[in-house]
Amino acid sequence: MSNKYLTIYKELANHIKNGKYKPNDLLPSETELMKAYNVSRDTIRKSLNILTQEGYIQKAQGKGSFVLDINRFSFPVSGVVSFKELGKRLGKDFDTDVKILECIEIKGNKYAHLNFNKNETAWKIYRTRKIDNENIILDKDFILKKYVKDLTYDICKNSLYEYIENKLKLKIAYAKKQITVEKCTEEDKMYLDLKDYDTVAVVKSYTYLEDTNIFQYTESRHRPDRFVFVDFARRNPFFDIS
C-alpha cells in the first residue's frame, strides 16, 4: 500500500500508540503536518479523519486535534475481526480445535438462517477456542464453497481470515452482526466447558464481499463469564434521518 494518507495515518497512529503523542497532547496542526509530510491539506485531513473514526483523536475547531486515551480499557475489538487478530490484541493465547469440517447442501429450511441461496454448497466448520485450558468459545462457520474451493484442518486451525484475504485475495467489505444471549443447546454442552451456566452469549455475523454477495455466516457462542464485546462509537445525530 503506497497511499499517502494511509501511510500518514499509520505513522501518526503508531506515534500515539508508542507514546510519542500522549493523551491530551495536541497533534501538530494540519498546516504543520502538510509541511512535514509535504502533501496537500486534503491528504492530511483524510488521515486525521481515520484517526478520529478509530478513536485516536478528537478534533476541536479553533484549537486542534487532541490525542485520546486509547488504553482506558482494552481497545476496539470492534469491526470485523478474526479470532486470531483478536487474540493478538488481547495478548492472550488461544488454542483452536477443529471439531467439524465438512460440506453441506443448502436446501429446505434447515439452513434458512444462514441467508444463503438454495442449492448452494457450503463448508460447515465447528471450532472450539480454549483459554486457560477451558473451552469457552464455540465458533460455527458456514462459508460458500463457490468462493473457497479448498479447505483443510490446518487452515481452520490457524487463521481462516488470513487464508481468505491473503491467499485467496477475497475482499471482505462489511458485516452485519447481532449479539444476543441464548439458552445453551446440547451442542454447547458438548463442546464447551460451561460450568453451571445455562446461557451463552451469541454473536451472529453475516459477512459480505465487495461485490455485495454474502460469503459467510458465523455464529460465535461464548461462555458468559468470558465474553466481552468492546466498541468505540462516534455520535452523529445528523446521520439519523427523519
Place this chain on the structure above:
Amino acid sequence: MSNKYLTIYKELANHIKNGKYKPNDLLPSETELMKAYNVSRDTIRKSLNILTQEGYIQKAQGKGSFVLDINRFSFPVSGVVSFKELGKRLGKDFDTDVKILECIEIKGNKYAHLNFNKNETAWKIYRTRKIDNENIILDKDFILKKYVKDLTYDICKNSLYEYIENKLKLKIAYAKKQITVEKCTEEDKMYLDLKDYDTVAVVKSYTYLEDTNIFQYTESRHRPDRFVFVDFARRNPFFDIS
C-alpha cells in the same frame, strides 16, 4: 444544518429508505450527482462516504455505487443511541419509570468504575423500561452535575439525551461501550421481571463530550431473552496497525 454534503447525504439516504433506489440498484454516478446538485465532486464524495459508512451503499471502482439491502434485519441500533430513539426505530412502545433521581458525591472507591474524578458531584438516575408490561431493562445513569445543573423526573421519564443535546446544547462526541453477561444482583431482582433468568446482559458505556471530558456513565442491564445488539461494521484491514 445547511451543509451541502449532509443535505445530499440525507436526501440520498431517504431515497434509499423510501425505495426510490432499491437494493442492487446503482446510484447515479458521481459525475451525474455533481450536475444534479450543482456541487463539486468532493462534496458528492463526502455524502457518499457517509452512506458507505452507514451501510447504505457499497462502492466498486469502475462500476458505481450499489444500494445495499438495509432491511435484511432490523438496522443499526449501533452507535451512541438513546433509549427513546431506539424505541422509535424498533417501532415498539416502551414505558419508562424513574426509580431513583438523586445527587451523589464521588469519593472513596465506591464509584471508581465510573471513571469520574474524585470530589465531583453527580446525578444518579435509575430507570426501568417496560415492554409488553414487563420490566426488562434497568438503566443506571451517572451524569456529572457540573454539566447538567437541573434535572427533573419529567426529563428523565422522557428523553434525557434530547434534553442534554437540544436544550443544554451539550455536544456528545463519542462513547466507549462494553457488552458483557453478568450474574444478576439484588438490584436487578428488585427492579426487573427476571422470570427464572439468573444472568443479565450488561452494556456499560462511557460518554464523552467534544472537549474530551467524560460526561456520563451508563449501565444498561437487560433481561437476556429481550436483549439484542445490532451492529454494522466495515472491514478496514489497513487501519489495523502492526
Place this chain on the structure above:
DNA sequence: CAGTGGTCTAGACCACGGT
C-alpha cells in the same frame, strides 16, 4: 488579531470494469 479546523471548489491523473 492570527491560528486552528470545517466546507467547498476546479482540476489533474490513476486504476479498474465493461464494451
Place this chain on the structure above:
DNA sequence: CCGTGGTCTAGACCACTGA
C-alpha cells in the same frame, strides 16, 4: 475505448478559539 470510482493538489472562504 470511455465511464466509473480512488487519490492528490492548490486555493478559497468561513467559524471558532485564545491572546
